[in-house]
Amino acid sequence: MSVKNIILVITACAGLAACGDTLGKQALGGGAVGAGAAALTGGSLVQGAAIGAGANVLACQSGAVRCN
Known part of the structure; x- marks a missing residue:
């Protein structure tokens, strides 16, 4: 997997954090x-x-993403 693809995946996860x-x-x-x-x-x-x-666990657990 290229660096570009990794960045795309991380960005998608951050933007769509569930x-x-x-x-x-x-x-x-x-x-x-x-x-x-x-x-x-x-x-x-x-x-x-x-x-x-x-990425999603990190975003959710760190408080970087507001969860409802």
Whole structure:
């Protein structure tokens, strides 16, 4: 996966952060968005899901994203 694709995946996850009630839901939501972004950019679905899950959990747990 190129750096450009990684940045696209992280940006997609930050923009579409799906905070859930639990850490697992946060990881699942971010993973789904990351895998979707990877599919659109021709990247690895597994890498996209892992990056998306990590980015979303980080965004939600750090308070960078306001969750309703």
